Amino acid sequence: MKSICAVEGVQAGGVRERKYGLTLIRAEGSAAGVFTSNRMRAPCIELMMERILSGKLEAVIANSGCANAYTGKRGYTDAVQMCTLAGEFLGIDPQYVGVASTGVIGRYLDLSLIERQCRTIAPLLERSEMAEDLAARAIMTTDLLPKHALAVRGRFRVGGICKGSGMIAPRMGTMLAFLYTDAQVDAATLQDILRRVTRRTFNRVVIDGDMSTNDIALCTATGESGIMNEESLESALEECCRSLAQQIAGDGEGATKLIEVHVKGAPDEEGAAAIARTIVASPLVKTAVYGEDPNWGRVVAAAGYAGVSFDPYQVSLWIGEAGRKIPLVKEGEIVVNLQRAKTAMQGKKVIFELQLQEGEGEATAWGCDLTEGYVQINGRYTT
Amino acid sequence: MKSICAVEGVQAGGVRERKYGLTLIRAEGSAAGVFTSNRMRAPCIELMMERILSGKLEAVIANSGCANAYTGKRGYTDAVQMCTLAGEFLGIDPQYVGVASTGVIGRYLDLSLIERQCRTIAPLLERSEMAEDLAARAIMTTDLLPKHALAVRGRFRVGGICKGSGMIAPRMGTMLAFLYTDAQVDAATLQDILRRVTRRTFNRVVIDGDMSTNDIALCTATGESGIMNEESLESALEECCRSLAQQIAGDGEGATKLIEVHVKGAPDEEGAAAIARTIVASPLVKTAVYGEDPNWGRVVAAAGYAGVSFDPYQVSLWIGEAGRKIPLVKEGEIVVNLQRAKTAMQGKKVIFELQLQEGEGEATAWGCDLTEGYVQINGRYTT
Structure with a gap:
């Protein structure tokens, strides 16, 4: 098992009918979450921001195809109803069900479809490679590949699945990411760790600069390994999230190349991150990478407008x-x-390293190239 | 005469050899300038930021094909040399020559080419429609159309030419814009007016979100009409710059449509402008406009991450x-x-109006759609 089902106490499942997918994950434990900072956040995000305060999750339900965003009170009631459905079919308290949605904004959920899908998969949840793959695939929208990651530290593990693709410029949780560990940790500590890790991983991916209404990352710690080691957990969670972040970047809409930017010698880490994000977000850097055009002047120009002094x-x-x-x-x-620079751009991964000589701040950000494919995918999304 | 040569006291000329163009404009008067706020600003921008303090210009020299950016001390000396050449061939003090460059970053100027071009056009400067057209064309890079604008107020005029195309997300002067008026105004007042007008016009255009190293807008007032009326001058300069800003947006790299976003009812003008800019800069809004896909959820999602409370x-x-x-x-x-929304997207201009009901702040921003053409132009720029 390559991701969440490698973690003790996690069972998963998923189903998809055309563009409408549903994922269910069963795992009980202390829980933490990070969320989009877009003011237009979806009702399911509002709901989860309240419910995560209990510090506990028993399951997660997530659908793709409809973001249930900009749907107001009805959207909020619908998100509550998704939790209720998951609670019923799994026989647990709906208060401890996490909910997430991704897809078109401004449309209402088809709750009868979700109920039918929920009924189908609830009895089939299991701890298996196939189950985690179904779960990862059911949340995909324009993703081409399911995204899994696993970090192992002796006797405990951290596993995660996520979906990315477009509208990716998180200052927040980001996209849908569901993370599990069998380490033992209380909810408050887990929340601190998740927030720090998110800042260094998911929040350093930019596909297109558009911040989503529905980004969410939830982490549940089942504690079943009995291991308590905060430092080790943080490093494992970071390894897992970094892998997912890179997978999101490499599978950005229309992408042919992963871009990785290391910034060193910045005044501080925040400054380094701002510059690295600005470079991977630059349409001119992205198109140059796509065309394997060593137009490095665009990299320094982007660094210059990141708002950092050097x-x-x-x-x-x-x-x-x-x-x-x-x-x-x-x-x-x-x-x-x-000519040599052009050769260095021919692989699937293009890496820039920028040294500013101003201080000790370091950061890495990930993005992808900008291609005709991105334009084509997004020119006809709703129709 | 449709732009700068309609202004009393202005003579222009231009020449182009493949991608290398040179523009000369002769006009004496009080002068003001606004410049890129990119930290990686080009040496010619550094030079002009010092020289504009004299409040006086007698001519402008501008080249295309090489931005003379990220060229350090040699780039600065080269920019000084461009002024010297213009001064020699026009018989004026090089201290009062404005200089600007646009093109590839990180390459040195070919001064012998510039000298040759300068020698060719200096004797040919004139006040004519053909001369202003040559001047506007010689500064073009990937622009498809030369950009001219004229605003007339009774007996005085404001005319301008500019180039835009890519790397357009000014918080500043923007691109190359050369503005002339025969109104009578002192340099300090002109500087105030130019700064206010720039904020409401050029700084509200976003092609791709990349801020250039070389943006500059220079305005010279010849005073030859003898008219002094600050309010009237500001309104005329704004009309002229708004027209140029729209022309830049409509002729963005690869663009097929102009996007105009009006934001009303924001807490203040600054907030309205931030939201309008964020919407026109959104790659997802841009691709939806290109595909005539009425995916309005992307417009509200972009408004939500503009950093304004509503x-x-x-x-x-x-x-x-x-x-x-x-x-x-x-x-x-x-x-x-x-279906009706889709029909409204079929023209060359797509307009969104957003009413927030929070206050009295209003602003308009302009952009263009994102197409395969942008990707193709920028995937092979230097090669």
Whole structure:
């Protein structure tokens, strides 16, 4: 089992009818959540922001195809009803059911469809590779691949599934991500850890700069391993979320390449992250990566408008994997060999490293190239 | 004469050899300038930020094809040299020559080419429709159309030319814009007026969210009409710059449609502008407009992450021209007729109006759709 079902105490399942998928995950434990900071947040997000305060989850229900966003009071009642349905079919208290939605904004849920799907899969939940794959696939929208990650630390594990694709520029939870661990941890500590980890992983992915109304990441700790080690849990959760974040970036709508930007020597980590995010979000950097055009000037131009203070002529910039990095700029001097730089852009992953020489701040962000595919997918989404 | 040469005291000329263009404009008067706020600003911007303090310009020299950006001390010396060349060939003090560059970042200027082009056009400067057209064309990069605007107020005029296209998300002067008036005004007043007008016009255009290293708008007042009327000048300059801003948006790289977003009822003008800019900058709104897909949920989602506080369920949203507006949302209720909304997206201009009911703040922003053409143009820019 490669992700959530590798964690003790987790059972999953999913079903899909055309663009409408439903995922159910059963796992009882202390729980934490992070959510979109978009003011237009969906009613299911409002509901979860209240319910997560109990610090406990017994299950999660999530649907794809309809975001139940901008649906007001009816949307809120519908989200409550999703929890009730999950509670009934799983025989648990609906208060402890997490709910999430993804899809078109401004449409109401088809609750009879959700009820039918819920009835179908509730008896089939299990701990198996197939079950976790069905769960990961049922929440997909324009994703091409299901996204799984697992981090193992001795006797405890952290596993997660998520969906990404478009409208990805989180300052928040991000997209739908469901994370599980069998480590033992109380809800307040788990919330702190999840918030820190999210800031360094999901919040450093930009597909298109559009922040969603429905982003959510929920983490449940079943405690079944009996292991308590906060530091170790944080590192495992970060490993798991980083893997999911990279999978989201690599599977961005229309993407052909993953872009990874390391910023070092910034005044602080926040400044480094701002610059790294700005570079991966730049349409001109994205299109240059797509065309394998070593137009590195766009990278430094994007760094310049990230709102962070630094001396442009102390900057160094490289392209390519560690060990085979090709210098483009060395302390303000242009040293690029365009042919070699072009070669470094031919793989599935394009890495830039920027050294500012201002301080000790470091951060990494992930994105993808911008292609005709993104335009085509998003030019005809609702129709 | 449709733009700058309609203004008393202005002579222009331009020449182009493949992607390398040179524009010269002769006009003496009090002068003001606004510049990019990108930290990676080009050396010619550094030079102009110092020289504009004199409040006087006698001419402008601008080249396209090479931005002379990220070129350090050599770039600064080269920018000074461009002024010197213009001064020599026009017989004026190089201290009062404005300089601007646009094109690829991280390359040095070919000064011998610029000298040759300068020698060719300096003797040919004139006040004519052909001359202003040559000047507007010589600064183009990926622009498809030259951009001219003229506002007339009784006996005085304001004319301008500019280039736009890509890397357009000004918080600043924006792109290259050269503005002339024969109104009589001192440099300090002109600077105040230009700054206010820029904020309401050029700074409300977003093509791709990338802020340039080289944006500049220079305004020279020859005073030859003898007219002094600050209010009237500000309204004329705003009319002229608004027209240029719309032309930039409509001629964005790969664009097929102009997007105009009116935000009303915001807490203040700044908040309205932030929301309007965020909507026109949204890749998901842009692709929906391209595909004529009435996915209005993306408009409200973008409004939600603009950083402005408002009640999502008090919002109303329309699509289409004044007089033929089609409601999508009325005070939080979804009222959209998708077929009618789709019809409203079929023209060359797509207009959204958003009413927040929070206050009196109003603003308009302009952008363009995101198409395969943008990706193709920018995937192979330097090569």
